[in-house]
Amino acid sequence: MISLRAKNLKPSPTLALAAKAKELIAQGHDVISLSVGEPDWDTLECAKQAGRKAIDDGFSKYTPSNGIPELRKAIAAQTNADLKTDYTPDEVTVTAGGKFVIFAALQCAIDPGDEVIIPAPYWVSYPVMVELAGGTPVTAVCDETVNFKLTPEILQKHITPKTKMLILNSPSNPTGLMYSKEELAALAQVLRDHPRILILSDDIYNRLVFGGELAPHILQVAPELKPRVLVMNGASKTYAMTGWRVGWALGPQVWIKAMTNYQSQSVSQAASMSQKATLAAIEHGAPELKKAMTELSARKDRAVSLLSQVSGIQVANPDGAFYIWPDIRKLLGKSYKGKKLATSSDFSVALLEAQNVAVVPGVEFGLDGFVRLSFALKEPRMVEAMERIKKFVADLD
Numbered sequence: 001m002i003s004l005r006a007k008n009l010k011p012s013p014t015l016a017l018a019a020k021a022k023e024l025i026a027q028g029h030d031v032i033s034l035s036v037g038e039p040d041w042d043t044l045e046c047a048k049q050a051g052r053k054a055i056d057d058g059f060s061k062y063t064p065s066n067g068i069p070e071l072r073k074a075i076a077a078q079t080n081a082d083l084k085t086d087y088t089p090d091e092v093t094v095t096a097g098g099k100f101v102i103f104a105a106l107q108c109a110i111d112p113g114d115e116v117i118i119p120a121p122y123w124v125s126y127p128v129m130v131e132l133a134g135g136t137p138v139t140a141v142c143d144e145t146v147n148f149k150l151t152p153e154i155l156q157k158h159i160t161p162k163t164k165m166l167i168l169n170s171p172s173n174p175t176g177l178m179y180s181k182e183e184l185a186a187l188a189q190v191l192r193d194h195p196r197i198l199i200l201s202d203d204i205y206n207r208l209v210f211g212g213e214l215a216p217h218i219l220q221v222a223p224e225l226k227p228r229v230l231v232m233n234g235a236s237k238t239y240a241m242t243g244w245r246v247g248w249a250l251g252p253q254v255w256i257k258a259m260t261n262y263q264s265q266s267v268s269q270a271a272s273m274s275q276k277a278t279l280a281a282i283e284h285g286a287p288e289l290k291k292a293m294t295e296l297s298a299r300k301d302r303a304v305s306l307l308s309q310v311s312g313i314q315v316a317n318p319d320g321a322f323y324i325w326p327d328i329r330k331l332l333g334k335s336y337k338g339k340k341l342a343t344s345s346d347f348s349v350a351l352l353e354a355q356n357v358a359v360v361p362g363v364e365f366g367l368d369g370f371v372r373l374s375f376a377l378k379e380p381r382m383v384e385a386m387e388r389i390k391k392f393v394a395d396l397d
């Protein structure tokens with residue numbers, strides 16, 4: 001009955017794992033999920049108020065497909081202040097969540113046969129979305145020797161005459177690591193020699209940065225790339241608005257216009273009240289965000305410290321987002337209840353069974369031997385989860 005496209009479609013592994021954890025919870029198990037990619041704190045108060053007001057004011061009908069003008073204006077102003085760019089509101093499109101921004105961006109830029117370079121470890125949805133656009137995902141593995149970040153040499157090695165796009169994500173899901181200005185400048189140097197390559201900059205975690213306010217950006221160090229860069233962001237992570245579904249992009253008019261047309265024939269628009277809530281968050285959310293980040297930063301320090309006490313696990317200190325990317329390779333080859341843990345998937349399944357702690361295996365992000373933990377959960381639960389991981393590791397043979 002279903003199409004080939006649907007048959008080939010893999011469900012999001014992170015959501016699948018979260019679903020399994022929820023199932024165990026429903027059965028009465030005390031599961032701690034470190035697998036979900038969303039803030040544990042509530043949507044910013046200023047956004048909630050604006051959303052409620054929009055509903056009360058009857059602002060609940062269709063809006064323009066590319067978003068309400070005042071929101072596009074605020075997004076352009078915020079981005080221009082961040083990146084020292086000169087985007088106009090016409091170079092902005094708003095849609096139903098960051099995920100659909102990326103989906104539409106790929107649908108509108110990729111033809112069958114085009115290659116898209118994706119540095120691994122990567123966000124799980126990129127390769128699938130490239131395939132859905134008819135393109136070929138080209139995985140550029142960036143292991144611990146390069147601190148999980150794309151280098152000019154690795155980039156160069158993966159460029160072919162078919163390369164159409166590079167996806168960058170900083171701070172990264174899953175590692176929480178962030179590119180420095182120098183690292184971005186070195187990548188820009190390579191990209192300058194390949195004018196046909198588009199760059200999709202996924203900035204969804206750019207304000208969730210520890211010890212700073214904003215992640216460095218390729219447009220800050222190479223403004224001349226602007227005609228081929230798509231800046232993508234959204235309200236989900238920054239303003240704890242994952243369920244409100246608002247994302248946006250800024251970029252070349254022709255690409256932005258195509259994306260708006262694409263969404264006008266599919267999801268239509270982001271929910272009208274969600275757009276109003278996002279506008280309030282952008283304009284008034286900074287103090288609440290700062291407070292949330294101070295708490296998140298302290299929790300990150302605690303999580304890293306607890307995890308680094310577990311023998312056999314190595315932890316890099318994340319720069320942003322709410323993920324840790326521990327190296328579990330020393331534990332692979334050990335056994336749990338007589339079953340050998342050969343991969344990060346075996347490790348994750350056994351950890352969930354043994355200690356009711358859900359993590360995401362690194363293999364889902366294109367690099368085995370690691371797992372992704374989210375520390376966006378209340379501190380006592382996070383501490384308890386780390387203790388359970390310690391116990392699990394101690395029990396391995």
Ligand SMILES: Cc1ncc(COP(=O)(O)O)c(C=O)c1O
Pocket residue numbers: 037097098099100123169172173202204234235236237242246247
């Ligand atoms: C790297 C990255 N990009 C984009 C998104 C999309 O987020 P949303 O669709 O909630 O805006 C996510 C969400 O998990 C993400 O981790």
